[in-house]
Amino acid sequence: xxxxxxxxxxxxxxxxxxxxxxxxxxxxxxxxxxxxxxxxxxxxxxxxxxxxxxxxxxxxxxxxxxxxxxxxxxxxxxxxxxxxxxxxxxxxxxxxxxx
Amino acid sequence: xxxxxxxxxxxxxxxxxxxxxxxxxxxxxxxxxxxxxxxxxxxxxxxxxxxxxxxxxxxxxxxxxxxxxxxxxxxxxxxxxxxxxxxxxxxxxxxxxxxxxxxxxxxxxxxxxxxxxxxxxxxxxxxxxxxxxxxxxxxxxxxxxxxxxxxxxxxxxxxxxxxxxxxxxxxxxxxxxxxxxxxxxxxxxxxxxxxxxxxxxxxxxxxxxxxxxxxxxxxxxxxxxxxxxxxxxxxxxxxxxxxxxxxxxxxxxxxxxxxxxxxxxxxxxxxxxxxxxxxxxxxxxxxxxxxxxxxxxxxxxxxxxxxxxxxxxxxxxxxxxxxxxxxxxxxxxxxxxxxxxxxxxxxxxxxxxxxxxxxxxxxxxxxxxxxxxxxxxxxxxxxxxxxxxxxxxxxxxxxxxxxxxxxxxxxxxxxxxxxxxxxxxxxxxxxxxxxxxxxxxxxxxxxxxxxxxxxxxxxxxxxxxxxxxxxxxxxxxxxxxxxxxxxxxxxxxxxxxxxxxxxxxxxxxxxxxxxxxxxxxxxxxxxxxxxxxxxxxxxxxxxxxxxxxxxxxxxxxxxxxxxxxxxxxxxxxxxxxxxxxxxxxxxxxxxxxxxxxxxxxxxxxxxxxxxxxxxxxxxxxxxxxxxxxxxxxxxxxxxxxxxxxxxxxxxxxxxxxxxxxxxxxxxxxxxxxxxxxxxxxxxxxxxxxxxxxxxxxxxxxxxxxxxxxxxxxxxxxxxxxxxxxxxxxxxxxxxxxxxxxxxxxxxxxxxxxxxxxxxxxxxxxxxxxxxxxxxxxxxxxxxxxxxxxxxxxxxxxxxxxxxxxxxxxxxxxxxxxxx
Numbered sequence: 001x002x003x004x005x006x007x008x009x010x011x012x013x014x015x016x017x018x019x020x021x022x023x024x025x026x027x028x029x030x031x032x033x034x035x036x037x038x039x040x041x042x043x044x045x046x047x048x049x050x051x052x053x054x055x056x057x058x059x060x061x062x063x064x065x066x067x068x069x070x071x072x073x074x075x076x077x078x079x080x081x082x083x084x085x086x087x088x089x090x091x092x093x094x095x096x097x098x099x
Numbered sequence: 100x101x102x103x104x105x106x107x108x109x110x111x112x113x114x115x116x117x118x119x120x121x122x123x124x125x126x127x128x129x130x131x132x133x134x135x136x137x138x139x140x141x142x143x144x145x146x147x148x149x150x151x152x153x154x155x156x157x158x159x160x161x162x163x164x165x166x167x168x169x170x171x172x173x174x175x176x177x178x179x180x181x182x183x184x185x186x187x188x189x190x191x192x193x194x195x196x197x198x199x200x201x202x203x204x205x206x207x208x209x210x211x212x213x214x215x216x217x218x219x220x221x222x223x224x225x226x227x228x229x230x231x232x233x234x235x236x237x238x239x240x241x242x243x244x245x246x247x248x249x250x251x252x253x254x255x256x257x258x259x260x261x262x263x264x265x266x267x268x269x270x271x272x273x274x275x276x277x278x279x280x281x282x283x284x285x286x287x288x289x290x291x292x293x294x295x296x297x298x299x300x301x302x303x304x305x306x307x308x309x310x311x312x313x314x315x316x317x318x319x320x321x322x323x324x325x326x327x328x329x330x331x332x333x334x335x336x337x338x339x340x341x342x343x344x345x346x347x348x349x350x351x352x353x354x355x356x357x358x359x360x361x362x363x364x365x366x367x368x369x370x371x372x373x374x375x376x377x378x379x380x381x382x383x384x385x386x387x388x389x390x391x392x393x394x395x396x397x398x399x400x401x402x403x404x405x406x407x408x409x410x411x412x413x414x415x416x417x418x419x420x421x422x423x424x425x426x427x428x429x430x431x432x433x434x435x436x437x438x439x440x441x442x443x444x445x446x447x448x449x450x451x452x453x454x455x456x457x458x459x460x461x462x463x464x465x466x467x468x469x470x471x472x473x474x475x476x477x478x479x480x481x482x483x484x485x486x487x488x489x490x491x492x493x494x495x496x497x498x499x500x501x502x503x504x505x506x507x508x509x510x511x512x513x514x515x516x517x518x519x520x521x522x523x524x525x526x527x528x529x530x531x532x533x534x535x536x537x538x539x540x541x542x543x544x545x546x547x548x549x550x551x552x553x554x555x556x557x558x559x560x561x562x563x564x565x566x567x568x569x570x571x572x573x574x575x576x577x578x579x580x581x582x583x584x585x586x587x588x589x590x591x592x593x594x595x596x597x598x599x600x601x602x603x604x605x606x607x608x609x610x611x612x613x614x615x616x617x618x619x620x621x622x623x624x625x626x627x628x629x630x631x632x633x634x635x636x637x638x639x640x641x642x643x644x645x646x647x648x649x650x651x652x653x654x655x656x657x658x659x660x661x662x663x664x665x666x667x668x669x670x671x672x673x674x675x676x677x678x679x680x681x682x683x684x685x686x687x688x689x690x691x692x693x694x695x696x697x698x699x700x701x702x703x704x705x706x707x708x709x710x711x712x713x714x715x716x717x718x719x720x721x722x723x724x725x726x727x728x729x730x731x732x733x734x735x736x737x738x739x740x741x742x743x744x745x746x747x748x749x750x751x752x753x754x755x756x757x758x759x760x761x762x763x764x765x766x767x768x769x770x771x772x773x774x775x776x777x778x779x780x781x782x783x784x785x786x787x788x789x790x791x792x793x794x795x796x797x798x799x800x801x802x803x804x805x806x807x808x809x810x811x812x813x814x815x816x817x818x819x820x821x822x823x824x825x826x827x828x829x830x831x832x833x834x835x836x837x838x839x840x841x842x843x844x845x846x847x848x849x850x851x852x853x854x855x856x857x858x859x860x861x862x863x864x865x866x867x868x869x870x871x872x873x874x875x876x877x878x879x880x881x882x883x884x885x886x887x888x889x890x891x892x893x894x895x896x897x898x899x900x901x902x903x904x905x906x907x908x909x910x911x912x913x914x915x916x917x918x
Contacts, residue, residue, distance in 0.1 A: 010812060011809065011825060011826070011827050013825045013827065013861050013863065013873065013876050013877075013880075014815070014817075014823040014825050014861055014876065014880045015817070015823075015880070016877075016880075017876075017877040017878075017880035017881050018817055018823075018880045018881065018883060018884060020881065021880070021881035021882075021883075021884040022884050025884055038877075040873075040877065041827065041863070041870075041873050042870045042873050042874065042877065064813075085813060085850050088817055088818065088850060089818060089850040089851060
């Protein structure tokens with residue numbers, strides 16, 4: 001599957017990046033194509049582009065604050081919203097929920 | 100129409116006892132009745148009547164007038180005008196603002212787990228524990244039977260008043276810290292209204308002791324009814340005087356209170372005399388009622404380093420109740436749980452790091468000697484407790500001011516010796532008499548000067564009164580045998596002045612006592628090479644130097660701006676002084692308010708100053724600030740500042756902040772291995788205190804609270820035995836990464852429910868410009884998902900090895916993720 005994700009936590013120092021790393025590692029292990037955008041203290045990094053959106057199957061929003069640019073995913077039916085901590089704790093379970 | 104002097108009342112603390120006594124003393128010296136009119140309160144008082152003066156309820160900003168009558172009234176008011184601009188400002192000790200209400204904070208609340216505590220006001224810092232000892236102030240029943248011999252009673256009262264005044268003045272001798280307090284009390288004994296009330300009571304048939312109690316009760320009631328806390332505070336001084344008067348009338352000494360052992364003294368009222376009568380080594384803490392941080396007892400508690408909390412209501416605990424007084428947070432903990440001991444022990448140990456004797460240093464290891472400025476000998480032990488490496492400025496003139504006759508050689512010798520003995524071999528710089536037109540002495544007739552700041556000040560005055568200087572030099576020479584004494588001449592402009600004093604010193608003693616000079620006159624600063632050839636050392640007095648550089652009276656806020664301290668002109672003359680002193684190889688230090696402003700330390704370090712002298716209370720913060728600076732960055736900062744043209748531009752440069760602070764994110768002292776923390780509270784406490792001790796955070800308690808705020812939102816235990824406590828807070832001065840590896844895993848509320856054995860602290864200001872440290876934090880957070888990295892952090896045998904693991908992983912090699 002081609003999966004897009006955004007991670008964001010209130011301070012944007014630690015959890016955002018741990019969650020991103022966790023999703024990328026688990027996604028690769030499970031054979032998914034994953035791109036994670038981080039919305040942290042340094043602003044938006046690894047931004048999801050229009051090109052990324054083409055053919056995307058699902059979206060994971062692992063965020064504890066309002067997501068910026070959420071409308072980008074308007075056409076995608078499979079959107080999973082979870083607390084950022086879940087992406088750190090059990091990323092494999094999130095991918096399973098998307099199936 | 101009588102002449103008058105209009106002024107705006109300047110002191111933040113209002114017209115409380117010490118300034119009032121000083122103003123009274125100055126007015127009495129004129130021999131004329133001087134009247135104070137407060138335009139806001141509408142009250143009027145004769146300056147001779149201290150209680151009446153206090154009752155004017157004068158606060159900062161009040162429009163006031165002084166009126167004088169009789170021949171010389173104009174001159175007396177001119178004298179008072181000069182006094183109000185200068186010496187008067189020093190009578191209000193800084194830090195006297197109302198104390199903040201106590202607050203337990205998150206960690207302590209959790210550790211207390213419902214154990215009772217009282218929220219009071221923090222007035223003297225530190226933490227102390229012991230069984231409660233209640234001290235009650237009660238006057239023994241006085242004889243209420245009437246007396247017909249009014250004359251005898253009146254004579255007895257008069258004797259008691261005179262003797263009490265004499266005892267207070269005697270107690271003040273050689274105790275300059277307490278001198279102002281005791282002399283203010285002595286002045287109250289001469290208050291006409293109060294004494295009149297006692298005499299009236301005797302006239303009505305009371306015996307002298309009953310008259311004292313009655314007049315006291317009335318006067319106290321009047322003060323306690325005021326809505327001015329400073330005035331209410333004076334009720335305690337009256338009680339103190341009542342104690343004395345009754346002791347005199349009864350022919351007994353003030354009873355000393357024996358303490359059974361170490362304890363926390365709890366009292367609704369504790370007068371300064373009663374505190375002084377206690378065995379202070381056994382007093383672990385003080386819990387007092389009401390009052391304010393300006394209470395004389397609170398000031399003494401700070402002087403003696405006794406933690407003190409004021410309670411809003413009369414504190415009462417069963418005798419022997421175990422109490423902990425938290426003088427930093429303003430709490431009294433009753434029956435504190437044992438878990439608190441370890442928590443407070445961490446605080447004590449880490450605070451000790453920033454007050455330890457030995458040189459303070461920048462983060463890159465450049466030692467900066469921190470010395471203390473003293474007003475009085477009594478402050479010396481406290482200054483050394485706070486880590487002073489010596490006394491950089493002992494203002495001897497305080498011994499000479501506000502008294503009727505100059506201090507004898509013996510009295511001076513005792514004061515100087517007291518400081519030298521407290522110094523235990525560390526250097527003590529005694530500034531020779533710095534008085535003159537701006538700080539006149541009542542016992543010396545001085546010609547009136549149109550412009551006293553440009554007149555016979557400091558050394559210029561010595562030629563007119565050599566006898567006073569000789570006595571001081573004799574006293575200093577005798578005292579010098581008790582330690583490392585150095586003498587410093589104030590207001591030197593020319594080499595000849597230094598030679599004059601050297602000749603006087605040679606006459607006084609054959610001993611080779613080092614003789615240095617204050618550099619505070621621009622002419623001296625611009626002729627330093629010649630002065631260095633004859634001076635043993637130099638000390639820059641920035642207050643006067645800046646005043647003379649800008650031709651701006653520093654007592655006049657309309658012309659003297661605080662920003663003159665960091666104006667490029669000031670920095671250029673400071674740079675030149677440092678350069679000339681270094682070329683001549685002459686030891687250089689700097690005293691003055693600049694040294695006490697943490698924000699200016701990067702500039703002073705950058706300009707080459709390696710020895711600073713400041714008020715004892717400011718030492719710890721200066722030490723912490725220095726520990727966070729990088730000397731090379733400071734030099735670059737100073738170079739840039741020297742090229743600017745306005746104070747505002749320097750301010751902007753300083754505000755950038757990051758430029759002068761240490762660029763390092765972490766260091767060996769921020770890697771704590773095998774830490775024996777038993778709770779998460781202790782772990783976060785240790786991290787917060789360590790950051791503050793190393794100059795990376797302003798206030799350890801506030802940083803601790805910021806970390807807890809994050810923890811409460813959701814625990815930072817991320818699984819695998821790791822936690823990343825973090826915060827974005829203005830309390831953080833330098834972005835910091837710290838590692839705490841625990842001896843035993845702790846419950847942390849982690850995502851996977853497992854205990855934590857390794858905590859990584861990430862702290863940032865959030866507005867420090869540059870994302871470099873945030874990038875490192877992000878990379879670190881990602882790497883924690885890597886099992887090999889976690890194992891390397893766990894296995895590193897030393898802090899240095901662990902730092903290598905971090906460096907290898909975190910230093911930028913490639914972007915953390917593809918763009």
